[in-house]
Amino acid sequence: MSAQAIADDVxxxxxxxxxxxxxxxAAVAAGDGDVHAFLLVTxxxxxxxxxxxxxxVAAGEDPGPLAxxxxxxxxxxxxxxxxxxxxSRILDGWRPPYDATVxxxxxxxxxxVVGKTNLDEFAMGSxxxxxxxxxxxxxxxxxxxxxxSSGGSAAAVAAGxxxxxLGSDTGGSIRQPAAFCGVVGMKPTYGTVSRYGLVAFASSLxxxxxxxxxxxxxxxxxxxxxxxDPCDSTSLDRPAPPGLVDADAGLSGLRVGVCAELVDGVAPxxxxxxxxxxxxxxxxGATVVDLAVPELRYxxxxxxxxxPAEASSNLARYDGVRFGLRVPAAxxxxxxxxxxxxxFGAEVKRRIMLGTYALSAGYYDAYYGQAQRVRTLVIRAFxxxxxxxxxxxxxxxxxxxxxxxxxxxxxxxxxxxxxxxIPSNLAGHPAISVxxxxxxxxxxxxxxxxxxxxxxxxxxxxxxxxxxxxxxxGVGLGPHASEEPAVEEGRSGAPGGVAGTEAAR
Amino acid sequence: xxxxxxxxxxxxxxxxxxxELTEEELDRFTGQLAQVLDHAADVAGLxxxxxxxxxxxxxxxxxxxxxxxxxxxxxADVLAGAPEVEDHRFxxxxxxxEAP
Numbered sequence: 001m002s003a004q005a006i007a008d009d010v011x012x013x014x015x016x017x018x019x020x021x022x023x024x025x026a027a028v029a030a031g032d033g034d035v036h037a038f039l040l041v042t043x044x045x046x047x048x049x050x051x052x053x054x055x056x057v058a059a060g061e062d063p064g065p066l067a068x069x070x071x072x073x074x075x076x077x078x079x080x081x082x083x084x085x086x087x088s089r090i091l092d093g094w095r096p097p098y099d100a101t102v103x104x105x106x107x108x109x110x111x112x113v114v115g116k117t118n119l120d121e122f123a124m125g126s127x128x129x130x131x132x133x134x135x136x137x138x139x140x141x142x143x144x145x146x147x148x149s150s151g152g153s154a155a156a157v158a159a160g161x162x163x164x165x166l167g168s169d170t171g172g173s174i175r176q177p178a179a180f181c182g183v184v185g186m187k188p189t190y191g192t193v194s195r196y197g198l199v200a201f202a203s204s205l206x207x208x209x210x211x212x213x214x215x216x217x218x219x220x221x222x223x224x225x226x227x228x229d230p231c232d233s234t235s236l237d238r239p240a241p242p243g244l245v246d247a248d249a250g251l252s253g254l255r256v257g258v259c260a261e262l263v264d265g266v267a268p269x270x271x272x273x274x275x276x277x278x279x280x281x282x283x284x285g286a287t288v289v290d291l292a293v294p295e296l297r298y299x300x301x302x303x304x305x306x307x308p309a310e311a312s313s314n315l316a317r318y319d320g321v322r323f324g325l326r327v328p329a330a331x332x333x334x335x336x337x338x339x340x341x342x343x344f345g346a347e348v349k350r351r352i353m354l355g356t357y358a359l360s361a362g363y364y365d366a367y368y369g370q371a372q373r374v375r376t377l378v379i380r381a382f383x384x385x386x387x388x389x390x391x392x393x394x395x396x397x398x399x400x401x402x403x404x405x406x407x408x409x410x411x412x413x414x415x416x417x418x419x420x421x422i423p424s425n426l427a428g429h430p431a432i433s434v435x436x437x438x439x440x441x442x443x444x445x446x447x448x449x450x451x452x453x454x455x456x457x458x459x460x461x462x463x464x465x466x467x468x469x470x471x472x473x474g475v476g477l478g479p480h481a482s483e484e485p486a487v488e489e490g491r492s493g494a495p496g497g498v499a500g501t502e503a504a505r
Numbered sequence: 506x507x508x509x510x511x512x513x514x515x516x517x518x519x520x521x522x523x524x525e526l527t528e529e530e531l532d533r534f535t536g537q538l539a540q541v542l543d544h545a546a547d548v549a550g551l552x553x554x555x556x557x558x559x560x561x562x563x564x565x566x567x568x569x570x571x572x573x574x575x576x577x578x579x580x581a582d583v584l585a586g587a588p589e590v591e592d593h594r595f596x597x598x599x600x601x602x603e604a605p
Binding site for chain 1 (some may be wrong): 524542544563570583587588589
């Protein structure tokens with residue numbers, strides 16, 4: 001059931017928010033043992049929040065556009081008094097003293113937070129295997145990864161646990177898992193959604209965005225969380241994009257560029273789906289051309305210097321002093337070192353070291369400075385492309401979901417799965433992944449639409465047209481895994497039930 | 506350019522970042538980081554002397570608010586998350602070496 005339909009039912013009193021939230025919690029209890037989308041299910045809080053929504057309806061008030069809609073939050077979004085782990089041991093025991101702005105806005109819109117979802121540690125990864133609490137599995141096939149880093153949120157929506165979820169996207173961490181799990185995932189224009197209360201990874205690239213089962217629901221969720229926030233100095237001082245998709249206007253006059261760099265290098269079965277989506281847009285009245293934007297090829301290298309550099313600075317705050325883990329030692333430097341060594345996983349250590357190196361004296365210009373110049377090249381290349389077309393079209397990821405364990409020991413292979421999504425982050429532009437049929441392996445394929453800054457209405461319109469033309473057969477829900485997956489569950493294992501608050505940790 | 510990242514350099518970077526690596530980790534990370542930097546050779550080799558760097562996708566500037574006192578986070582809430590607290594402050598182990 002769509003978020004829009006749920007909200008309509010709850011607002012009109014046809015259905016209680018409590019019954020909606022109860023069925024969401026029941027779905028999690030029944031299915032999340034296989035998927036492990038959630039790190040924490042806040043069942044008691046969710047039911048209490050649902051009751052408050054129902055009380056408002058009974059009192060004749062309007063609880064808001066997301067009334068009674070269950071929402072899952074990536075566990076790098078701060079929730080007051082509720083553990084927020086970032087998938088890391090280093091935040092062990094920490095309960096944030098405040099809510100992220102997006103959490104406040106969700107509640108103000110009547111939505112009900114049902115829990116916190118799994119992620120690659122500090123959002124660094126492309127498979128959700130870097131979580132300190134064990135991997136999430138793809139609900140379409142539990143032997144496959146859900147993508148990452150927002151794999152828990154993508155899986156929670158794909159499995160039908162919740163109709164909506166929030167993730168964060170620094171280099172593709174919403175769009176790539178959306179593609180792997182067969183749901184809609186969108187990264188808004190940088191500055192559209194407040195980052196206040198989003199635990200920082202790479203601040204010039206991070207942006208919060210929606211997961212949903214439809215383009216219309218994604219637009220509805222974005223409208224609820226977007227808009228200026230004085231608590232985030234990079235928040236744009238302009239109104240939120242409209243929550244309704246202008247799907248009826250048709251695509252006549254719209255120019256679409258099929259971006260060679262986002263199609264040529266990807267798996268043939270994925271490229272075939274992108275071409276089909278382009279054909280569908282042409283059939284709907286758009287003018288479709290092939291377009292090369294060669295500078296995008298440098299995006300991956302620039303990103304894997306810039307993002308670690310910003311991360312090495314942002315993660316300096318985990319020093320065992322103010323929050324989370326402390327490993328005692330004789331003096332403060334030894335304590336810092338012991339805490340960070342025990343608290344961070346391998347991928348986070350790799351990126352901190354990479355960033356520290358890229359910023360160090362003697363290499364700064366060659367690596368960090370050079371990557372910043374490449375960022376300018378990418379932005380200029382997009383600007384040129386958008387003089388010729390309104391949107392660009394390509395694959396979201398170079399392949400469908402890969403098997404668990406496949407790339408954990410090969411960081412470069414893992415990084416390459418972000419190659420199609422990174423350019424939009426470098427430029428601060430919006431982009432969306434829409435499910436469009438399956439690959440040869442029967443797993444979902446995501447088609448990506450890219451647009452210039454603040455062109456969300458156009459982006460959603462094109463996305464809705466692709467959604468309407470998408471092949472529907474073939475994408476079912478798992479578990480398809482007939483044998484034990486290759487990767488062992490992490491120590492925390494999968495949740496056994498959701499009887500009470502924190503049952504899943 | 507060929508990257509000069511060797512084992513000693515990784516050990517030095519780890520120390521700067523306040524991380525302690527085992528011998529096995531040092532070997533593994535050296536290989537993996539060198540691989541990433543090798544991939545980055547495609548951008549390190551570009552002649553971009555005339556291209557200005559971009560630090561941020563938006564033209565960011567300082568944002569000021571009116572100088573009016575507003576409540577900040579509750580001190581007890583903030584300190585509740587700390588590993589060790591004394592007299593309403595964060596407590597840390599000694600910072601300087603032992604007195605002579």
